[in-house]
Amino acid sequence: MTHTVTIKPSNQSFELQEDECLLDGALREGLHMAYGCRNGACGSCKARVLSGDIEHGVHQESTLSTAEKAQGFALFCQTKALSDVVIECREISALKDIVVxxxxxxxxxxxxxxxxxxxxxxxxxxxxxxxxxxxxxxxxxxxxxxxxxxxxxxxxxxxxxxxxxxxxxxxxxxxxxxxxxxxxxxxxxxxxxGTFFLREDTQKPILFLASGTGFAPIKAIIEHALHQKIPRAMSLYWGGRIKEDLYLHELATEWAQHHGIHFVPVLSALPPDDPWTGRRGLVHEAVMVDHPLLADYEVYACGAPIMVESARRDFINHCQLPEESFFSDAFTPGAP
Ligand SMILES: Cc1cc2nc3c(=O)[nH]c(=O)nc-3n(C[C@H](O)[C@H](O)[C@H](O)COP(=O)(O)OP(=O)(O)OC[C@H]3O[C@@H](n4cnc5c(N)ncnc54)[C@H](O)[C@@H]3O)c2cc1C
Ligand code: FES
Missing domain, CATH: 2.40.30.10 (Translation factors)
Known part of the structure; x- marks a missing residue:
């Protein structure tokens, strides 16, 4: 048995198979919406079900709270429809020509x-x-x-x-x-x-935030932006525990010297007597010290789930970052 899913505000609709989640059905039809891990761990696919009966599927309270469920929110990578449903989410047109x-x-x-x-x-x-x-x-x-x-x-x-x-x-x-x-x-x-990519329909300055190997997709985005000669101001805050965690420090330094990208390395687990002269502490807190107001920025954060979640919460609550200007991929652990 299939159920009809209608997306607001676009009014696009598609048929969802019996044991398919909302995200898989939409992607199968070429309708792209925000997502990351696809296993209920990161929260990137969280959006609202406006009407209809659903089954939430497996998730943690930290990713989808009881209060959010009461407000109609669901994780689209886990949620199945039990009747025709109407959902509300933004479609991502930049991915329309990308074939998985x-x-x-x-x-x-x-x-x-x-x-x-x-x-x-x-x-x-x-x-x-x-x-x-x-x-x-x-x-x-x-x-x-x-x-x-x-x-x-x-x-x-x-x-x-x-x-x-x-x-x-x-x-x-x-x-x-x-x-x-x-x-x-x-x-x-x-x-x-995934939907972690540079939004190119704005001129807002960009703040990249990486922890550990969260540097990987940010490297791809920065190299793409340099190749395309995108003229937006860019800052990169890269956090690790010790110097070795910043495994391509020289490349980021080279971007700073030759392409004007403001690079701030931040280390969190150095002994007090270490000769490191750079910033210490949590990488997202270093951003907040330098940028107490983020209202006009776009932030791209990637790496450890705790860093991504702390940055999202603190930048939105304390630095006036608009929620829709925060893009992330949290490196959630894989399914057993
Ligand atoms: C969208 C996405 C993109 C990713 N991209 C990358 C990438 O480019 N580079 C990369 O190194 N990893 C990346 N990851 C994480 C990666 O997919 C695996 O989770 C990771 O390789 C661990 O797999 P594993 O089987 O070795 O360990 P798992 O079985 O997944 O985990 C083993 C143990 O390590 C812990 N653990 C796993 N992942 C993390 C983490 N990120 N931070 C802290 N503890 C962790 C778990 O809690 C567990 O105790 C990404 C994850 C997602 C969802
Ligand atoms: S994509 Fe659904 S929780 Fe990560």
């Missing part, structure tokens, strides 16, 4: 950028190219490890090779990449996925 594909690829290089960060390049089949927006991610699929999401660190104009940065979290996927995967191995991936 299942593709084979070959591991071209595996290089340590830091003791716990692997730089991976994937070669696409010679006749293929992948159309994506800088900042999107892919899901790596292998029989040897669970499916995991990794952001594309290279910009779309760099054809043929996809660059990824993986932190060793110690889980099954990290162990597979750090201990078993070899150059020339064949993998498959699904992508491009």
């Amino acid at each position: 594909r299942l593709m084979p690829c070959r591991v071209q290089t595996l290089t340590r950028l830091a003791p716990d960060v692997m730089h991976i390049t994937l070669r696409l089949p010679s006749s293929e190219r992948l159309a994506f927006l800088a900042g999107q991610y892919i899901d790596i699929i292998s029989k040897a490890a669970p499916r995991r999401s990794l952001s594309i660190a290279s910009p779309p104009h760099q054809e043929g090779l996809l660059e990824l940065h993986l932190r060793n979290y110690g889980g099954p996927f990290s162990q597979f990449v750090f201990n078993t995967l070899k150059e020339k191995d064949i993998l498959r991936f699904e992508g491009p996925l």
